[in-house]
Amino acid sequence: MQKPQANLCLIIREMKIIMERIMSFMTRLLEKIKPFSAQGTTVLFRILFLIFVLTVVSCSKPAGEIGAIVQPEDTKLKVYWTDTAAIYAYSIPDHDTVRTDGLSTTMLGSMMDPTFGLTITSFYTQLMLSKTGHRFGENAELDSLVLQLRYTGGSYGDTNTMMTAHVYQMEESLHYDSTYYSTIDLAVFPTDYANFDFIPHPKDSTVIGEDTTSPVLRFNLSNLSPDLGNYLLDMDTTIMDSNDVFMENFKGLYVTTGPLSQGGSLLYFDLLNNRSKMILYYHNSEEDSLSFEYPITIVTKYASKYEHDFQLGDPEFIAQVENGDTAKGTDRFYTQGAAGVAIVLKIPNIQTWTEYGTIALNEAKLVLPGNSEDTLFYAPIKMALAEIQDDGSYGYLPDDGEEHYFGGVYKPSTNSYTFRITRYLQSLISNPEKNNNGLYMIVRGASLYPHRFVFNGNDPVSDTTRLHLEITYTDLD
Numbered sequence: 001m002q003k004p005q006a007n008l009c010l011i012i013r014e015m016k017i018i019m020e021r022i023m024s025f026m027t028r029l030l031e032k033i034k035p036f037s038a039q040g041t042t043v044l045f046r047i048l049f050l051i052f053v054l055t056v057v058s059c060s061k062p063a064g065e066i067g068a069i070v071q072p073e074d075t076k077l078k079v080y081w082t083d084t085a086a087i088y089a090y091s092i093p094d095h096d097t098v099r100t101d102g103l104s105t106t107m108l109g110s111m112m113d114p115t116f117g118l119t120i121t122s123f124y125t126q127l128m129l130s131k132t133g134h135r136f137g138e139n140a141e142l143d144s145l146v147l148q149l150r151y152t153g154g155s156y157g158d159t160n161t162m163m164t165a166h167v168y169q170m171e172e173s174l175h176y177d178s179t180y181y182s183t184i185d186l187a188v189f190p191t192d193y194a195n196f197d198f199i200p201h202p203k204d205s206t207v208i209g210e211d212t213t214s215p216v217l218r219f220n221l222s223n224l225s226p227d228l229g230n231y232l233l234d235m236d237t238t239i240m241d242s243n244d245v246f247m248e249n250f251k252g253l254y255v256t257t258g259p260l261s262q263g264g265s266l267l268y269f270d271l272l273n274n275r276s277k278m279i280l281y282y283h284n285s286e287e288d289s290l291s292f293e294y295p296i297t298i299v300t301k302y303a304s305k306y307e308h309d310f311q312l313g314d315p316e317f318i319a320q321v322e323n324g325d326t327a328k329g330t331d332r333f334y335t336q337g338a339a340g341v342a343i344v345l346k347i348p349n350i351q352t353w354t355e356y357g358t359i360a361l362n363e364a365k366l367v368l369p370g371n372s373e374d375t376l377f378y379a380p381i382k383m384a385l386a387e388i389q390d391d392g393s394y395g396y397l398p399d400d401g402e403e404h405y406f407g408g409v410y411k412p413s414t415n416s417y418t419f420r421i422t423r424y425l426q427s428l429i430s431n432p433e434k435n436n437n438g439l440y441m442i443v444r445g446a447s448l449y450p451h452r453f454v455f456n457g458n459d460p461v462s463d464t465t466r467l468h469l470e471i472t473y474t475d476l477d
Contacts, residue, residue, distance in 0.1 A: 078475040079362065085469045086349045087366075088458045090329030091321050093310070094342040096394065096440075098447040100304035101180040105448060107304060107338070108149070108165075109200075109266035110257040111157040113377060116336055116452055117313035121266050122256035124186055125302035126174055127278055127294040128243045134292055135240070136233055137284035144281045145222040145229035147194075147253065150273035151202040151215040156450050157265030158376060159200045164258040165219055167194040169228055170251040180303035182339040182447070188254045193221040193228050200267050216275055217267075232280055232294075247300070253278070256305075266338075266450050271296045304447075306338045330457040332371050337380060337443035338450035344388070345439040347469070350425055351432045357477035359429055364422040364472075365407075369465035370415035371454040380451040382444035383408045383417050387424065388437035397439075398423035408444065416465075425471070 107121035147167060168188040174180070196219050206216045222229045232250065239245050270276060278294040296302060310322050320328035321341055334341050345366075353359045370379065385408060386394035399421050400406050407419045421439075428436055443449055458467045 079472065080475065081470070081472045083468050083470050085347065085471055087345065087347050087467060087469050088329060089333045089343055089345045089455070089467055090326035091334040091341050091343050093321060094339045094442060094446070096342065096442070097181040097183050098339045099179060100182050100184065100306070100447050101301065103304065103448060105152050105154070105268045106271050106302065107266045107268060107450065108255060108257060109157070109264060110163055110260045111264040111266055112260045112262050113313065113452065115314045115317050115454065116334070116340065117311060118259055118309040119266065119338065119340065119450060120257060120259060120307045121338060121450070122254065122305045123302055124170060124174060124184065124252060124254050124305070125271060125296055126247055126252040126300035127250070127296055128300050129240065129246050130293040130295055132243060133241050135237065136282060136292070137286060140233055140282050140284040142222060142226055142229040142233050142280070142282055144220055145232070146279045146281070147219045147221055147255070148275060148277055148279060149217045149269045149271070150275040151217060152268040152270050153203050153215065154268035155200065155202050155265050156377070158263040159202065159265045161260065161263030161265065162197055162199050163260065163264060165194050165196045165198060166192045166256050166258060167219055167221055168192060168254045170254055173251045174301040174303065176299075176301050182304065182306040184303050184305050186254070191225055191227065193224060194219045195224060196220070200265060202267055214275060217269070229280060233282060271302055272298065308340050330459045331461050332457050333455050334452070335380070335383070335441065335443055335455070336450065336452040337446040339446060340450070340452065343441040345441060347425070347436070347438070350428050351436055353429050354432055357475050360474045360476055361422050361426045361429070362472040362474060363420065364425045365470040366419040366421050367468050367470060368417045369456045369467070371456050371460070371463065373415050377452055379410045379453045380443040380449060381410055384442050384444040385419050386440045388440050390435055390437065394440050397421060398427060
């Protein structure tokens, strides 16, 4: 026996056939009227309209209902969607220090962020002889000693702010086979050979004498004191004959900048570029304009140091990040690269879902909207997400593979980030005895990128977009 809707379909089809035949008859009749009368035209139009309506409505079904007429109720899949699963987040200092030796680019600068406080990036570097066995000649005298660094063109912050650079001779050595992190702190001699004020021009050509070169930053290391230049000029010939011996005696330079009360920027340099080097200008009894170079190369060691003073930030930021008030994360939470600020995410009740039946997740998305857009401190390009292990370390998520699947890329159109964490959540649901320690999120590539971002919490005070999960699941019971 057919269901009522099926009978209705048959009736509509029969009516449509009858109306089509009437239309054919009326068309032949009206063709005999020359010209068409207004009344005839109106009649034909009404018939055509009626047939159109019947054609559109006959037997159409909403999406997802095709086959529902014949499918037994007990075999239908029970698929649901929710965005109300419990989740919250808060920010902490990034204790997971990042490795900073041998990076492709090196940061130098000072930046005062009204929310995050003060950030200073510095570096230690060895230098080597451009040529072993060099002799400075009879009665050699120092003209100047210059440290030159090649800009990459990149920066973060306000490059219109004047900064002050400081350069010190290292007392403690870097070791080529050692690993160094952002907390590196080596001993240096107290003399500052630079104390140089400058406004960065990372993309502008540099004029040196009569030559115009690619963008470089140059510090004169002999204006304040000639001691370092004379130390290099007076080195014994046995030291000048071997780079190993030279680097044992001259351990390198520490380059940093002074703190700022507002503005500032972090600048990117390519230390391995052939324009990054120290240059000693001198003269002797035979020639007036001589120079000798001390390059930074792949056989020299260099490492960056990142410092953060969060106490100079916004009070709400300080309360959460420095003082550990995790409840502040319900309104907003924070992240910052360069070993600055990390995020802990908790999904507390996900393992109780088994109490309601056997659950299979079709898809689970973690949606992290931004609190506001900032034109000066632009967002990180990507975020990294990891599982917090029982021992406090961090492990890869089972979803972390293909970037287009896993996500974590900033979306300017929505000012947000999204991760797909379906497999991770399913593993928690399917293994209720597993410890649910939460997730750890940082800026991806934090050793190279100082970018920062402010997120909306799960219950923001003054915004409608919130931290949430979007879960599509099937109840298999």
